[in-house]
């Protein structure tokens with residue numbers, strides 16, 4: 400206890416941590432919200448940031464600003480790296496590699512998931528995932544640079560490779576990215592180049608299932624498939640991506656048959672997720688079970704067996720098929736805050752009950768799907784509902800207003816205002832002009848270089 404008040408330490412300021420801290424704001428507890436980044440990120444709109452519609456600022460909000468008015472909530476920047484459950488202490492690392500410790504009476508682990516390459520970590524070198532702001536900016540850089548490089552090449556296989564975009568994973572993120580790249584090529588970039596025809600850019604979507612968007616009902620999945628095909632996305636279902644390298648992807652049909660190779664200089668990975676390293680560490684230290692992806696087993700109140708003071712919420716909570724969606728994280732955060740408040744009032748905890756409030760996926764301008772229980776919307780209606788839901792949950796009033804106005808301009812005109820990307824500065828060897836260090840051809844030795852230069 401601190402001045403007689405319970406110390407609640409929340410690790411992660413994503414949807415789960417944010418909602419838990421908000422509900423505890425103004426109550427008689429000391430809350431510390433620790434996150435390895437300084438802002439809350441609205442992951443569902445990351446693909447719009449990656450494809451130049453929205454800026455980083457639209458989809459993130461500083462946690463410090465979010466909690467400025469809650470005097471009992473302290474936000475700290477740091478990455479949790481260790482836990483001592485006996486002394487109830489967490490060790491965190493600052494960005495300068497130094498460490499500090501935080502003591503708790505109640506610990507809420509809301510650290511989320513990271514991209515998984517299913518043991519093929521070397522794919523990451525060629526195929527960035529999409530979980531963080533860095534990922535979105537990396538994808539933005541690669542996608543727009545691909546068109547720029549193609550513009551400087553003569554027609555032929557090399558140019559075709561730069562104008563081919565492969566997306567692994569046919570869930571909402573893969574579908575949204577694939578649709579956006581085609582839409583960007585056919586609308587935004589269509590009249591900006593002289594040598595290439597951006598409309599001819601190929602977007603290939605690979606997935607192991609029979610159809611895209613497996614979590615939606617078959618009817619909506621079919622509608623999404625038709626919309627993607629109309630946009631020009633090439634769907635390759637029932638296949639596994641078995642290799643990714645500088646030049647493209649290799650796929651294996653799941654029902655047998657020979658491997659196939661698809662040349663593509665831009666490969667994007669949205670195929671799987673796994674627990675962040677700290678979650679795996681906690682499971683080991685506490686001796687609790689976790690599933691293959693690292694989700695930690697939790698009891699009916701979302702606490703860990705043998706440690707009633709430690710809760711796990713959001714994507715990391717492993718129980719009865721709780722889905723990896725924002726709504727589960729938000730409801731989990733509110734539930735844990737309610738448990739803490741009830742205990743302060745001398746009341747017992749209640750079990751957690753997840754209420755499925757539906758899901759939505761964006762396909763293209765004027766086309767989205769939304770499923771809430773028996774209600775199924777597609778096309779323009781689905782799109783309007785999708786927009787409404789996303790704006791309702793975006794953090795910060797100013798972010799909502801600026802996002803809506805940016806959307807309106809993007810709808811009215813083909814322009815995307817947030818296409819800026821970085822390519823390092825001259826004279827700064829630590830900033831690579833080539834976005835993959837390994838992609839740069841090895842410079843020839845000085846004597847050969849002068850020959851090459853003069854020739």
Ligand SMILES: Cc1cc2nc3c(=O)[nH]c(=O)nc-3n(C[C@H](O)[C@H](O)[C@H](O)COP(=O)(O)OP(=O)(O)OC[C@H]3O[C@@H](n4cnc5c(N)ncnc54)[C@H](O)[C@@H]3O)c2cc1C
Pocket residue numbers: 410411412413414415416433434435436438439440442443444445446477478479480509510511512529530571572675677712713714715723724725726728758759
């Ligand atoms: C591209 C994309 C699109 C999505 N679209 C949708 C959608 O349309 N609808 C939907 O419902 N869901 C969607 N999701 C899923 C949804 O975003 C997640 O289910 C939700 O974010 C989970 O919330 P969380 O609080 O568990 O974790 P997160 O929101 O991931 O937050 C985890 C936080 O923990 C921090 N962290 C991690 N490790 C540490 C550490 N060691 N120390 C300190 N801090 C740490 C991270 O910086 C992060 O801020 C999408 C996800 C992605 C990636």
